[in-house]
Amino acid sequence: MSEVMYVTHETLEQLKSELQKMRSVDRPAASRAIAEAREKGDLKENAEYDAAKEAQGMLEARIAKLDGEIANARIIEIESIDISKVSILTKVTLTNLNTKKTVTYQVVSEKEADLKVGKISVTSPIGQGILGKQVGEVAEVRAPAGLMKFKIEEIAI
Numbered sequence: 001m002s003e004v005m006y007v008t009h010e011t012l013e014q015l016k017s018e019l020q021k022m023r024s025v026d027r028p029a030a031s032r033a034i035a036e037a038r039e040k041g042d043l044k045e046n047a048e049y050d051a052a053k054e055a056q057g058m059l060e061a062r063i064a065k066l067d068g069e070i071a072n073a074r075i076i077e078i079e080s081i082d083i084s085k086v087s088i089l090t091k092v093t094l095t096n097l098n099t100k101k102t103v104t105y106q107v108v109s110e111k112e113a114d115l116k117v118g119k120i121s122v123t124s125p126i127g128q129g130i131l132g133k134q135v136g137e138v139a140e141v142r143a144p145a146g147l148m149k150f151k152i153e154e155i156a157i
Helices: 009-038 047-071 125-130
Strands: 005-007 073-075 091-096 102-108 119-121 138-143 146-156
Touching (some): 009 073, 125 138
Parallel strands (some): 005 073
Antiparallel strands (some): 091 102
């Protein structure tokens, strides 16, 4: 869990907000659910109590995981990004040499990845394949669909 996660300032704030909500809203709600289930009688045969305890355990695990992610998060400043090569937070225009289709992606951390808005994870097969490449280079990416070749057309912020 000690893996460094690079994020923007906005993403770090979202993570902190989510953690705060879990601690201040979700945790008390889980405690109330356990208390209500406990009032319903014999705990040995109380499925509602068992479910509430399990939900509380899963919530506590999510809180601990998010806490660790925040502790290991490093903020990347956009001004410090080198656009001579593909790196995290750069926008990359790629041409798929197999299909001749051109796409633009922003390379982001796993937490920020959202393919629908053109953000791919730095740990995805394409993200790993294009990382460190320069304009004009061809990246060979092993994906579930097979070997794909992408030409780096442009790198921007």
